[in-house]
Amino acid sequence: MDKVVLSLGMGVDSVGVLTRFLLEPETRDFKLDDLIVMTAMTGDEFTETAEHMERFILPLMRKFSVRYVQLSRGGPLASSRYAVLDDSRQPKRMHMVGPWRLRDEQLGNGTVPQFAHGKRICSVKSKADPLEWWKEDHLAGLTYQHILGFSAEEGHRILKDSTYTSASRRARFPLAEWGWTRADTLGYLHEVFGTTWPRSCCVYCPFAASDAEHLADRWRREPKGAVLALLMERRAMALNPRATLFSRTSAVQFAIDHRLYRVLALAEEALRRETxxxxxxxxxxxxxxxxxxxxxxxxxxxxxxxxxxxxxxxxxxxxxxxxxxxxxxxxxxxxxxxxxxxxxxxxxxxxxxxxxxxxxxxxxxxxxxxxxxxxxxxxxxxxxxxxxxxxx
Structure with a gap:
């Protein structure tokens, strides 16, 4: 039987797929012994992501003895490869930080996360690369089914990913097969767990501002992460006056517009302590x-x-x-x-x-x-x- 790899980004879509596979076995065509769930950590997720994973998903994984591999990039260079943070069928906690964080790249280069030529460069380096390297080392010569959490609305992403299919990799998109939109998956997770599942992203994600009120609430609840975003932008803008975190506004203006006064005060205090x-x-x-x-x-x-x-x-x-x-x-x-x-x-x-x-x-x-x-x-x-x- 082929191996099955599920890329778990910890957000709504991939969590919804895994949850339904575990609770409704008729929705999958493989044994759980053949399933490998994988997550690559950026090191800068909102803390509520880890909290939800540990409260709701890890207990399910332990119950069904699902193999869960948690990785991070090993360093800034490709030669550093990846670091295995945990590899277990009884995962007890989330390992959200590895030897290299995405912030190391941004702060050291004086930049904010970039999007170019249809690719989220930050995501490729911190997530896609270490996942691919691990599969090269552990699945070489094997055929496997790759489960991805693209919703029914994401036909363009499905079409694009389909071009990467090789002789050893067969991609599958369960949410699209089920006709589930993001709203459907959110509703399913709320029905199962009784909570609204949070979006998985870095505290300084430049795309999070698309839902401004939601981001403002998250920054208000987690001011430490918001301060990191403001400091990252401040360093980048010293080197490039156009390097605002968001495409239509700056992080500092976003904080002002949403009256995040505690965040602004903490950021100014942090700047005073800086060299x-x-x-x-x-x-x-x-x-x-x-x-x-x-x-x-x-x-x-x-x-x-x-x-x-x-x-x-x-x-x-x-x-x-x-x-x-x-x-x-x-x-x-x-x-x-x-x-x-x-x-x-x-x-x-x-x-x-x-x-x-x-x-x-x-x-x-x-x-x-x-x-x-x-x-x-x-x-x-x-x-x-x-x-x-x-x-x-």
Missing amino acids: WALYDVRRIYHAAVDKKTGRRIPTKKGTAWRSVKTLSEGSRQQMIAELHRRARAHGTEAQADGFAIMRAQLCTPDPERFPTNERFLSVGPAGVHDKERRSFHSLWTRLADQTSLFMA
Whole structure:
């Protein structure tokens, strides 16, 4: 009999599938001995997710002796692979944090979670990769059925995942087979457990703002997580003024709009305790590439390369003073933006011709790693020389 792998994201859909499989055996075509339930941890879920899992789902798993593998990514590099946090048919607790958290990536790079080319990059790195690596190590050469919790409304996700099916993997989408929408699954879980199942996501998930009132309530109940989101955004915006957590607003403005005054006060208190840094931020904006001809389009912006270097560390006041000193040395002035982030623009990019370059100094919480790709310096120098020649 083939193995069956159920990806348990701890949210409504996958929990609904597992619960019905266990309580209504006629809905499945396999023995529970062949089932492997797997979760990859980001390390930054809301605490109520773990609480619901431990109160309602783990007892069911123990009752039916379901194998539950809890993983996390082993480190930032692919060579770190994954860490097994627990592998048991009698799981006693949730292991929500591994040796690497998604926050390590975001805070160290001075970014917020990204969505590009139809992929949630953060989810791929923290969840999809370690799950795939584990399956490569433990299911190599075996065929298996892969159970995914895509609801009946998610035809586009089902169609997309179907393109990944291989000779060893056969995907199955029970909720779609049953015709269950998200509302149907929520209702089922409420009927079984007597509770409204919470959405599974990181405390700083950029997509959570789609249900603003729900997110505001969660941040109000778990202010520590909300503070992490605000601090992550603050660090990212020091390096990129457009790096708000949400696409339509910033995390800090979201907190203001929803009167999360305790969260704002705690975030400001945390910022006062931080070590601060003066950053030298440079960017090269390449010309876009015509997909048909492969040629550069000099009037259209393409990808951007970023270089970050920490110039100094100290208190917030010390770094602001240092920023003013360096700005004067470059013949310019430091200014605060609408988020009270101090910045001195040293080189302004040309918005109409590419490639072009940008450079500014800014003050923000310390901790962002110095980072620059190998060919950045030579290209930067060439662009700077061209600009100087043009200005002359």
